[in-house]
Structures are given as C-alpha cells and as structure tokens.
Amino acid sequence: MRFFLRLLLILSLALPLGAPLLAQGKDDGQPSGAISVEDSATQDAAIAVRIRDILAELEGYGDVTVTVNSGIVTLRGTALQAADIARLNVIVARVEGVVAIKNQVTESTDVVERLNPAVDRFKERMTQMVAYLPLAAVALAAFVAVTFAGMLLAKMKQPWDRLAPNAFIADIYRTVLRLVFVVGGVVLALDILGATALLSTILGAAGIVGLAIGFAVKDTVENFIASIMLSIRQPFRPNDSIEIDGDEGVVIRLTSRATILLSYDGNHIRIPNSTVFKSRIVNYSTNPERRFTFDLGVAPDTDLTRAIALAREVLEALPFVLAAPSPNVWIEHVGDSTIVLRLAAWIDQRQSGLLAARTEAIKQVIAGFTAAGIQLPEPTYRLLTRSVEATAEIAQPTDKNPEIPAKMPHVAATAEQELEQFVTEERQDATSEDLLREHGPTE
Numbered sequence: 001m002r003f004f005l006r007l008l009l010i011l012s013l014a015l016p017l018g019a020p021l022l023a024q025g026k027d028d029g030q031p032s033g034a035i036s037v038e039d040s041a042t043q044d045a046a047i048a049v050r051i052r053d054i055l056a057e058l059e060g061y062g063d064v065t066v067t068v069n070s071g072i073v074t075l076r077g078t079a080l081q082a083a084d085i086a087r088l089n090v091i092v093a094r095v096e097g098v099v100a101i102k103n104q105v106t107e108s109t110d111v112v113e114r115l116n117p118a119v120d121r122f123k124e125r126m127t128q129m130v131a132y133l134p135l136a137a138v139a140l141a142a143f144v145a146v147t148f149a150g151m152l153l154a155k156m157k158q159p160w161d162r163l164a165p166n167a168f169i170a171d172i173y174r175t176v177l178r179l180v181f182v183v184g185g186v187v188l189a190l191d192i193l194g195a196t197a198l199l200s201t202i203l204g205a206a207g208i209v210g211l212a213i214g215f216a217v218k219d220t221v222e223n224f225i226a227s228i229m230l231s232i233r234q235p236f237r238p239n240d241s242i243e244i245d246g247d248e249g250v251v252i253r254l255t256s257r258a259t260i261l262l263s264y265d266g267n268h269i270r271i272p273n274s275t276v277f278k279s280r281i282v283n284y285s286t287n288p289e290r291r292f293t294f295d296l297g298v299a300p301d302t303d304l305t306r307a308i309a310l311a312r313e314v315l316e317a318l319p320f321v322l323a324a325p326s327p328n329v330w331i332e333h334v335g336d337s338t339i340v341l342r343l344a345a346w347i348d349q350r351q352s353g354l355l356a357a358r359t360e361a362i363k364q365v366i367a368g369f370t371a372a373g374i375q376l377p378e379p380t381y382r383l384l385t386r387s388v389e390a391t392a393e394i395a396q397p398t399d400k401n402p403e404i405p406a407k408m409p410h411v412a413a414t415a416e417q418e419l420e421q422f423v424t425e426e427r428q429d430a431t432s433e434d435l436l437r438e439h440g441p442t443e
Contacts, residue, residue: 040070043071043097044068044069044070044071045068046097047068047071047073047095047096047097047098048066048067048068048073050095051066051068051073051091051092051095052066054091054095055091058091059117060079060080060081060084060117061077061079061084061088063077063078063079063108064076064077064078064079064088064105065077068098070099071097071098071099071100072099072100072101072102073092073095073098073100073101073102074102074104075088075092075101075102075103075104075105076104076105077105077106078105078106078107078108078110079105079106079107079108080107080108080117081107082107085103085105085106085107088101088103088105089101089103132193135192135193136193138192139188139189139190139192139193140189142185142188142189142192143185143186143188143189144185145185146181146182146184146185146188147181147182147185149181150177150178150180150181150182150184150185151178151181153177153181154174154175154177154178155174168227168228168231168256168435169228169231169232172228186199186202187199219274222274223257223272223273223274224256226272226273226274226276226277226278227254227255227256227257227273227435229277230254230259230273230276230277230435231254231435231436234436235281235283236251236281236283236285236436237251237285237436238251238252238253238423238424238434238436239251239285239420239423239424240283240284240285240286241283241284241285242261242281242282242283242284242285243281243282243284244259244261244271244275244276244279244280244281244282245271245275245279245280247261247263247269247271248261248263248264249261249262249263249264249269250262250264250419250420250423251423251436252268252423252426253426253434253435253436254273254434254435254436255434255435256273256435257272257273258270258271258272258273259271259273259276262419262423262426264419284349285349288348288349288350289322289325289346289347289348289349290346290347290349290354291325291344291345291346291347292344292345292346292347292354292357292358292361293342293343293344294342294343294358294361294362295332295340295341295342295343296311296340296341296343296362296365296366296369296376297335297338297339297340297341297376297377298338298339298341298369298374298375298376298377299337299338299339299374299375299376299377299378300337300338300339300377302339302374302375303374304331304339304341306372306374307341307369307374308329308330308331308341310368310369310372310374311329311341311343311365311368311369312327312328312329313368314361314364314365314368315327315329315343315345315361315365317364318345318357318360318361318364320347320348320351320352320357320360320411321345321346321347321357321361322345322346322347322348325346327343327344327345327346328343328344328345329341329342329343329344330342335377337377337378338377339377343361343365345357345361347411352411353411356411357411360411
C-alpha cells in the first residue's frame with residue numbers, strides 16, 4: 001500500500017515538469033520561422049505602435065492612421081503635401097517586420113490646414129528677424145564703414161593720376177577700387193551674420209547675369225575696351241592729320257566711345273573706337289616731312305630728257321621744297337597723244353601747307369615749260385587722203401634754256417594753322433572728355 005502511495009506522489013511531481021519538455025519537443029517539430037497566431041498579433045501591434053510613435057514626432061502626419069495586419073501596414077488620412085505622402089513609404093519601410101505597405105493617404109484640400117503651417121513659418125521667421133536686428137545693425141554699420149572708406153580712397157586724386165597714363169584709366173582704377181571695397185563690405189557683413197555661404201550663391205548669380213549682359217552688349221563692351229587700348233597706346237595726338245578707313249581729317253578728341261575728326265570740309269566725323277582700333281590708321285602728321293606729287297603731260301615729240309631736267313630744276317628752285325629728300329621726276333605712262341610725267345617734292349608741313357605748295361609747284365613748272373617752248377599735250381589728228389596730207393602743226397621748242405625767276409614765291413601753312421586753331425578752340429570746350437594728351441607717348 002505504501003509503495004503505491006509513493007508511486008503516485010512521484011508521478012504527480014513529474015507531470016508538471018514533463019509537460020514543458022513535451023511542448024518543446026512539439027515546437028522542435030515545427031518549421032523554422034513559423035509564428036503562432038498569438039505572436040503574430042503581438043508583432044502587428046508592436047509594429048503599429050512603433051509607426052505611430054515615429055509619425056507623432058514628425059510634423060504634418062497628425063491625421064494619418066496606422067493599422068497592421070499580418071505585417072501589412074495600411075495608412076489612411078490626409079497630408080499637406082504630396083512629398084510628405086511619398087515620404088511615408090520610406091519611413092514605414094524601415095520599420096522591422098513590415099511586409100507590405102498600403103498607402104491610402106491623400107493630399108489635404110482644407111484651406112485652413114494648408115495655411116496654418118505657412119502662418120506659423122512666417123511668425124517664426126519674424127521672431128528670428130527681430131532677434132537678428134541688433135546683429136544686422138552691426139553688419140550694416142560694418143558694410144557702410146568699409147564702403148565709405150573705399151569711396152574716400154577713390155576720391156584721392158594724386159596716387160591714381162600718377163599711376164594711370166591718362167584720366168580715363170585713372171577713373172577706371174577708381175571704379176575698380178570702389179567695387180572691391182563694396183564687395184569686401186558685403187563679405188564682412190555676411191560673415192558677421194554667419195551667412196557667408198550665401199556669398200557663393202550671390203557671386204554665381206552675378207556671374208550668370210554678367211555673362212548674359214556681356215553677350216547682349218558685346219559691341220558696347222568691345223568699344224569700351226578699344227577706348228582703353230587707344231588711350232594707352234595713343235596712335236595719334238590732337239591736331240594730327242589722319243586717315244581712318246577712308247575718312248580723312250584732323251583729330252579733335254578721343255572720348256570713351258568714339259574718335260572725333262574734323263574733316264577738311266568742316267564736318268565732324270565720329271568713328272566708334274572699336275572701328276578705329278581694328279582699322280588701318282594713316283597718320284600724316286607723325287613725320288614733319290611730307291611728299292606731294294602731281295602729273296603733267298607733254299607732247300609726244302618733246303625732248304623728254306630736257307623736260308625732266310627742267311622740271312627738276314624748277315622744283316629745286318622753290319623755297320618751300322626741301323633739298324633732302326630731293327625732288328624727283330619720272331615718266332609715269334605714255335598715252336595716245338601725251339606722255340605723262342610725275343613730279344614729286346618734299347615739304348616741311350610745319351612751315352608750308354601741302355595743298356598750297358602743290359598748287360604753286362604746278363604753276364611754276366607749267367610756266368617753265370611754256371618759257372622753254374615745251375608744249376602741253378593737245379589732241380592731234382592726222383588725216384590721210386589720196387591727194388592731200390594734213391597734219392596739225394606742233395610748235396618747236398626753242399634751244400635756249402628758260403630763265404628761272406630770281407625770287408620764287410614762299411608758301412606758308414596758313415590754312416593748316418587756321419584749321420589747327422579751330423580744333424584747339426573746340427578741344428577747350430570739352431577738355432574733360434578728351435583722353436588724348438599733347439605730349440603723351442605714342443605708338
């Protein structure tokens with residue numbers, strides 16, 4: 001009897017301990033990764049709680065509801081922006097245990113809900129602006145101080161006029177200095193405000209705008225650069241007689257936009273500096289000595305050796321003709337009823353006028369030829385018939401040499417001097433706009 005009682009006591013104690021072992025043996029027989037119904041529900045609840053906690057910390061998801069069933073998350077409600085709706089998928093997908101996502105959230109059309117965040121942001125920014133006012137005042141004061149210092153330094157006349165070759169370049173130096181100080185003031189102000197990163201954006205935008213403006217005003221920029229180069233190189237001076245691209249005249253002034261000439265007819269010729277810089281420039285005033293030429297025809301039967309010698313002798317006797325380089329005469333071409341001689345002589349432009357000297361030389365050579373019996377060409381016709389031959393009579397030259405007048409006329413450059421005086425008076429009316437210097441270096 002006692003034996004049976006002891007056996008029952010042992011079995012009663014062994015049954016509670018053996019039940020877990022039996023259950024464990026049954027679990028080991030199940031496939032790995034299987035979740036019981038109770039554990040799945042618990043996991044879904046945990047996922048839902050985790051997602052709700054995350055959305056509660058983020059702004060804009062207050063109306064979003066979350067339900068989870070077998071790892072499938074369903075999102076319902078409204079959001080303010082489409083970007084917020086798309087971001088929900090990224091947030092929920094990162095939660096452990098999520099199998100799939102059903103995003104049924106729509107964009108809110110409630111005016112009040114959409115305006116409230118904007119109003120809140122505006123209030124926040126106004127509060128920040130008020131808090132930044134003292135710092136902004138300090139930054140503004142620093143900008144004004146730096147800019148004002150640059151303006152004062154640019155107004156100083158002595159160093160810039162000494163460094164620059166002319167007043168135009170000096171003004172460019174001053175403008176560049178002002179710009180440097182303004183940019184420095186902006187950098188200092190942004191550094192005080194802690195917004196130096198904004199400077200790169202501003203400079204990038206300014207570069208793009210400058211490039212667009214440069215293409216739009218390409219001709220103006222080219223003209224401005226040409227003005228700088230001409231004012232430095234100075235290929236001509238005031239009162240110089242020049243030719244630019246077929247236009248002849250006397251230089252009045254060089255401005256920042258154009259070169260002004262006074263034509264020999266009294267008209268003003270305005271040539272853009274970009275054209276002047278790229279064109280062929282003939283300066284007749286650089287060398288004081290200048291040659292004039294003219295053609296003179298003689299009859300075909302003229303003694304050419306004697307005519308050439310006489311023409312050279314007459315030119316050498318003129319007081320305004322220079323001895324060196326000496327005058328020269330040659331045969332230019334032979335026509336039907338004439339032989340053309342070309343005569344050349346040199347004068348000093350500072351003492352004699354070119355047109356007046358050329359006119360007087362022609363007069364004296366013609367007078368010498370007439371005195372020597374050298375005929376100027378006239379149309380000659382010879383008629384041949386069966387009984388009569390008629391020819392035009394040609395005067396025969398005399399054998400004796402003509403007498404050259406003892407006192408030859410003197411030709412002064414009065415016309416050129418009057419024109420130079422006229423140009424000088426015009427230059428005095430606008431001296432500040434002129435980039436040329438009387439005694440400046442030239443090319």
